[in-house]
Amino acid sequence: MPEKVLIYSKFPKALMVRIGERFELLDAAGKPPSEVFSAEQLSTIRAMITAGGTQLPGRVMDTLPSLRAIVCYGTGYDGVDLAAANERNIIVGNSPGANAASVADLAVTLMLAATRRIIPADAFVRDGSWVASKPSPLLRALPGNPGRRIGIYGMGEIGRKIASRMAAFETEVGYFSRTKYDLPYRSFESLDALAEWCDVLMIAVRASTETHHVVNADTLKKLGSDGYVVNIARGSVIDETALAAALKDKVIAGAGLDVFEKEPHPPGALTSLPNVVLTPHVGGHTQDSHAAMQDCVIKNLEAFFAGQPLAYPVR
Known part of the structure; x- marks a missing residue:
């Protein structure tokens, strides 16, 4: 059975x-x-599957007295109260790196869409402005990729894949991470230093109390009026109100966002701006990523029910 x-x-x-x-x-x-x-x-349930961003507090765990394993579908686990799980002797697993390639691909896609103004260019063709030779300030010539400085905040599996992809575009790549790695990219001592150096800030850091709103108005000012920010990590990392103001006031040139503080994201300040490209948290939404995440979930569950350590534990 x-x-x-x-x-x-x-x-x-x-x-x-x-x-x-x-x-x-x-x-x-x-x-x-x-x-x-x-x-x-619920009394006999020993394991559950959750999305990492879904809030899972201790009070919910208490409704499942036999619960001993929480398995996250995907890389993230920021919604799980890890302290509460530990207190209740509940182990937590995830799917590390399973969707890294797909998320990195979308990060690059958002960067290209924002810096090359793909959305306004598409509208320019569709609405007849091109054939009518109408001027468009949004389609003025902008810097290209060769020599562009790409700053990556967070150098885990996704950050590394973003870096390798961006290097292929003849860019300079730098990063800030809690850990300094032996990588062929320049390492910075702080997020502020990275923001001052780079032209595009790619956010690939894990969500935590330490990273909540760490990209704020001051960070965006350091990025500058020709700078862009791309977020494929978690919406909580950016102060969304400050970002909307920076985009509106042209403190920065543009942004590409796949994640938001509130999801699903309602129409508002960000959705009304022409210099931001928005996608509905679909970074890992490819067939190969889902197959890989399902493999991780199945391996974690099979190991748990066999009385073995999880294949992919959150440490």
């Missing part, structure tokens, strides 16, 4: 098909489990 696993976050059903072939899934569909299932049903 297959082991029971609770699906805590709201996932498209198609993403759970492979996992459902190996385990009996109880889908809470993003609702508090106690509202969907009886206390008796």
Whole structure:
């Protein structure tokens, strides 16, 4: 008889098909489990699957008295209260690096779209402005990639893949990370120093209390009026109000964002600006990334139910 696993976050059903072939899934569909299932049903649940960004506090864990494993679908685990899990002897796993290539690809895509003004250029053709020879200040000639300075904040799996991709565009690559690595890129001692040096700030750092709003108005001023910021990490890393003001007042030239402080992101200050490119948190949303993340989830669950250490534990 297959082991029971609770699906805590709201996932498209198609993403759970492979996992459902190996385990009996109880889908809470993003609702508090106690509202969907009886206390008796929850009492025997030993493992759950969650999206890393979904808030999972201790009080939810307490509704699952037998819970001993939380498996995150994806790299992130910032929504899980790790201290609460540790206090309750619950182990936490994730899918490290499974979607790194796809997220890095989108980071580069957003950078190119923002710096080459792809969205305004597309509209210029569609609305007849090109054939009418209308002038467009948004389509003035801008600097290209050769010699452009790319600053990467966070040099984990995603940051490294961004770096290798950007190096191929004949750019200079620098980074700031808690750890200094033996890499062929310039290392900076602080985020401020990186922002002052670079033309494009790529955010690839993990979300935490230390990184909350660490990219603020002062950071954006250091980036400068010809600078761009690209965020494919977590929306909490940027002070979104300060970013909207910087874009509106041309403190920076533009931005590319796949993540936001509030998701789904409602129309507002950012969506009204022409110098920002927005995507709905789809960095890891490719078939190969999902297959790799599902592999990690399955391996973590199989190891847990076999009484073995998780294949991909969060340490």
